[in-house]
Amino acid sequence: MLKYSLLIALLAGATYAGAQTKFQPQDTEFYEPVPRVVNTKANSAPSDALVLFDGKNLSEWVSEKDGSQPQWTIKDNILTVKPGTGGIVTNKKFEDFQLHIEWKSPETIKGEGQGRGNSGIFLQGIYELQVLDNDNNKTYTNGQAGSIYKQSPPLAEVRKPESGWHTYDVLYTAPRFNKDGMLIKRGQVTVLHNGVVVQYNTELQGTTEYIGLPKMKAHGPGPISLQDHGDLVSYRNIWIREL
Numbered sequence: 166m167l168k169y170s171l172l173i174a175l176l177a178g179a180t181y182a183g184a185q186t187k188f189q190p191q192d193t194e195f196y197e198p199v200p201r202v203v204n205t206k207a208n209s210a211p212s213d214a215l216v217l218f219d220g221k222n223l224s225e226w227v228s229e230k231d232g233s234q235p236q237w238t239i240k241d242n243i244l245t246v247k248p249g250t251g252g253i254v255t256n257k258k259f260e261d262f263q264l265h266i267e268w269k270s271p272e273t274i275k276g277e278g279q280g281r282g283n284s285g286i287f288l289q290g291i292y293e294l295q296v297l298d299n300d301n302n303k304t305y306t307n308g309q310a311g312s313i314y315k316q317s318p319p320l321a322e323v324r325k326p327e328s329g330w331h332t333y334d335v336l337y338t339a340p341r342f343n344k345d346g347m348l349i350k351r352g353q354v355t356v357l358h359n360g361v362v363v364q365y366n367t368e369l370q371g372t373t374e375y376i377g378l379p380k381m382k383a384h385g386p387g388p389i390s391l392q393d394h395g396d397l398v399s400y401r402n403i404w405i406r407e408l
């Protein structure tokens with residue numbers, strides 16, 4: 166019996182090796198489809214990105230409250246939260262994307278925990294990637310900068326760089342639902358904070374809730390929104406590439 170199995174294995178191996186020898190290198194090289202050409206330049210958006218904020222205006226955004234022109238401050242190509250005016254939200258909606266965004270904590274350090282330099286980036290408008298002044302500021306780990314708020318703490322606590330400007334590079338895959346609103350596939354997010362991986366294929370548990378458990382509810386494409394949490398957090402150089 167063992168002999169027979171060995172013979173089969175040897176024959177299979179020989180057939181496989183035979184098939185391999187019939188290939189030429191070019192048989193496994195293909196030329197179509199062709200990747201698009203993307204031009205890049207330091208500190209600016211790739212050529213095929215949709216620029217959401219380039220320092221000039223908020224034409225891609227509206228107020229979350231009432232859809233009017235946002236009141237946030239633009240000065241020296243920097244966008245700053247205007248406390249009390251509410252969050253801002255993109256006109257366009259997205260499904261799977263790569264997002265680049267830079268943020269800076271307020272110049273004056275005040276408050277502590279969640280009350281220090283709090284803002285946030287809501288993916289598809291409902292899943293918050295937290296923005297917080299983390300340095301020497303104790304808070305719950307699934308609420309610190311780089312967390313998916315109240316769901317997933319960051320894999321590392323990335324400190325403020327010398328410039329004060331942080332970067333988030335986000336790779337986002339939206340959750341998928343069937344026609345009945347049943348969850349078919351969980352959403353996933355990978356986040357690099359100043360180039361360091363802080364979320365790695367993190368599965369979204371549901372909507373971001375301040376109190377209570379995340380809620381899983383069916384939705385289609387959604388916007389990017391930025392949170393007004395009452396702190397003077399600044400943003401710059403925001404762009405997105407749909408995948």
Ligand code: MG
Pocket residue numbers: 283284285293295296392394
């Ligand atoms: Mg927040």
